[in-house]
Amino acid sequence: MKSFLPLTAAFLTVVSLASNGVCEEEAEDESDDMRSSMIKAYNLSRIINERLNGYDRKVRPNAGGPPVLVKIEFKVISFGEIKEANMEYSMDIFMRQWWTDPRFKNNYSIPFNIAADPTKLFWIPDTYFWNVKDAKYHYVTRENMRIKISPNGEVYFSTRITLTVQCDMDLRLFPMDTQYCPLIIESYAYTTDDVDYHWKGGNNQGIEIVSSEMAQYDLLDVETHTKSQTNSKAIVLVVLSWCCFFISPAAVPARVALSITTILTSILLKGNVNRDMPKVSYMKAVDYFLLSSFAFIFAALIEFIVVLNTNPEWPAWCKRKGKKLLEDKKEIAMECEAQSQGSVDLIVQVMDEGVCRIRNNKGNIKLKPQAKPQSTTLPLEKPKPKVHWIDRISRIIFPVLYVIFIISYTIYYGVLRDDKKLPVKAK
Numbered sequence: 001m002k003s004f005l006p007l008t009a010a011f012l013t014v015v016s017l018a019s020n021g022v023c024e025e026e027a028e029d030e031s032d033d034m035r036s037s038m039i040k041a042y043n044l045s046r047i048i049n050e051r052l053n054g055y056d057r058k059v060r061p062n063a064g065g066p067p068v069l070v071k072i073e074f075k076v077i078s079f080g081e082i083k084e085a086n087m088e089y090s091m092d093i094f095m096r097q098w099w100t101d102p103r104f105k106n107n108y109s110i111p112f113n114i115a116a117d118p119t120k121l122f123w124i125p126d127t128y129f130w131n132v133k134d135a136k137y138h139y140v141t142r143e144n145m146r147i148k149i150s151p152n153g154e155v156y157f158s159t160r161i162t163l164t165v166q167c168d169m170d171l172r173l174f175p176m177d178t179q180y181c182p183l184i185i186e187s188y189a190y191t192t193d194d195v196d197y198h199w200k201g202g203n204n205q206g207i208e209i210v211s212s213e214m215a216q217y218d219l220l221d222v223e224t225h226t227k228s229q230t231n232s233k234a235i236v237l238v239v240l241s242w243c244c245f246f247i248s249p250a251a252v253p254a255r256v257a258l259s260i261t262t263i264l265t266s267i268l269l270k271g272n273v274n275r276d277m278p279k280v281s282y283m284k285a286v287d288y289f290l291l292s293s294f295a296f297i298f299a300a301l302i303e304f305i306v307v308l309n310t311n312p313e314w315p316a317w318c319k320r321k322g323k324k325l326l327e328d329k330k331e332i333a334m335e336c337e338a339q340s341q342g343s344v345d346l347i348v349q350v351m352d353e354g355v356c357r358i359r360n361n362k363g364n365i366k367l368k369p370q371a372k373p374q375s376t377t378l379p380l381e382k383p384k385p386k387v388h389w390i391d392r393i394s395r396i397i398f399p400v401l402y403v404i405f406i407i408s409y410t411i412y413y414g415v416l417r418d419d420k421k422l423p424v425k426a427k
Helices: 002-053 230-246 252-275 285-308 323-328 389-420
Strands: 068-083 088-100 112-114 127-129 132-137 145-149 154-166 185-187 195-199 207-209 217-220 223-226 344-350 355-360
Touching: 002 112, 127 132, 185 195, 230 252, 230 285, 230 389, 252 285, 285 389
Parallel strands: 068 195, 068 207
Antiparallel strands: 068 088, 088 154, 112 145, 127 185, 132 154, 145 154, 217 223, 344 355
């Protein structure tokens, strides 16, 4: 074993030297690749700088020739608040543009990337938003802009913008309306003979939505539908006013307090809704709904006033029996006597037939009608019913009429909303 130890040590030394040589060769190759990449990037940067030295950024590409084809793509990061009072909405987007500038063509196979403001370096499309009220670029921690110049001269420009956009809203159907808020893009100084805009990927693939969650609306593709709780609040107030029908008419303070509270709350609700809405010269659908709900609440108060000034008993025209039967019916008192001395085991008075049927133990039956003597004593006053007959009717009529109103309101304005829908066209 001892004779093999020097050979083994020598073998391990050779293997170690060989592995070290391979690692050094790989490191040298990586260093050469990195050095070569740096040289290419330096030379490409030098070429771009040379192009920019004699570059006139006031002249568009293909000046005097065919128009510059500008492709646009949006990536909507988030939607901000939609303000109906100001008829505006805001959103945060990545705007991307592609166009070709032959002055940047080069023989290199890699693109040139830089984070800078291109407006200070070379020509870019004078894209502006036709209906934007306010817009701002982002500069934290530096310009949120990216430029990529391909060897074939194609320029890619991406930037992040926050927009506040004007949206002319027709609120006649609010809150059952559908508002179309376009974002119109144009060239400020050039016509279509000089700059021609197109959506990248076609008309249906120019906008990408990152987050479709919105605080006030449901977002479906590029359409929005209002999430309004105004109608539900008004419905709760109307239902609350119906509680008066289940309170005794004797509890005047309770019923009056409940009616006045619901009336004042409905007035406050209408004021809050109009406070957040723009001042328009026409009635909105929500105004009609709130006014109708207020009418039902006020009618509940009028119903209580009628209850206090009417007889709680059912009137004659509300009774089940007809008027003729009431006039023809006569009360007859029957005096019944048995002919035999036997005890009477059954006496039955039939008031409608005006007879008295008597059966004794011998089976003899005698029918003897006799007029009812008039009583000299005053009749006892009947106790007043606990529930007024108008309250009984109101418990049914008010909910039925209000449900009919809600169904009619929903169908009517739903049809108007569908009739006013127009196809959304990308611009």
